[in-house]
Amino acid sequence: MASKKVLIIVSDADHFPIQKTSGSDAGKTVDQPSGYFLMELAKPLSKLLDAGYEVTFASPEGKEPTPDPNSESLLTFAGNFYERRRENELIERMKKENGFSHPRKFADISDDELQGFAGVFLPGGHAPLADLGDNKDLGRILEHFHGAQKPTGAICHGPYAFLSTKASGDGNFAYKGYKITCWSDQEEKLMETMLGGEIPKVEAQLKEAGADMQTGLGEKAGYITVDRELVTGGNPLAADVLGDKFLEMLQK
Template structure:
């Protein structure tokens, strides 16, 4: 969760929203990826993969998430990832019947290796590096001052951001992409 730096109203607003989501969307007991059928995937317009360390430990080698990401990739449906989230793209290598990386040649922004090394130095330990791992698979990693200041990268159906400062821009662009998809369907 973001550090609210004394912004009591914002903290309370977000905590209330999280509580409502828990009650309305059953966030306490999420569905396993395997329970989402290919037919059901056809009814979804986009997918968002958040950051944090979960993609590093739980998602990068998950064959069912790989299947889901291949669906969105093949259908050209919007896919949004932020921070460590792009590491989940590694799951496409583990998907049934498609043992390859789906995002080779894509321009992607993620949490950088430099940022991760700084956190490792401050907090100790090591974790897989998103930026270099994706680059080894053939992704074109977009880096620079603009990305660190919250810029987002869009390449085909993928919108990506490097860190929490990119969240607002990523969210706006993702919604635009979803709306563009709706216009295409309605045409």
């Protein structure tokens, strides 16, 4: 019988680094508040739970995940108060039933335990920039799913975590040559204009590592990219369709 367990990777960070280029902090690196992006986690998570999957949350040090403040604004939900409430209630349910407030530490998840998971999912938000790009144990975890060709879903800044595969094993990037979609450098530059500083670029770093980055109008419109065991999307608009495709891949 196929496994009905999915691992969800979250960041411990409630901020990410930004190099200020304007204002009183110009020239300094400051902490910009962030966390997981609510709908990028909640929409795929809801589909997994509805399909009967058991989810386990994991992070570098097991700290309670923090939502990105921008992801909870009513503007992000296009004014849909009820959808925002539904997704917040889902997270509260996860805190009570699924250990969301106390994720498993990466180092505590053994190779043998990984055998029991059918797939792994990584939501976005800027927080992964702080602690998911160079983590040896996360690299080990991702290499398990890569080596076994188990479904691996990531959205927005989530694919930044793929860089951790360079921190484990032989130091090679596990997804070299893979077609990947993430939060684009062009979108990040808009964020830089809004925040007045420079932000690490996910797209550029994945491309430098050897990924075949898929960008353009499709990414901005919420299209997803599927390549072997990977399904990736660039921004919150992709959350619904990515969740559907990830679930389809699991059920195969």
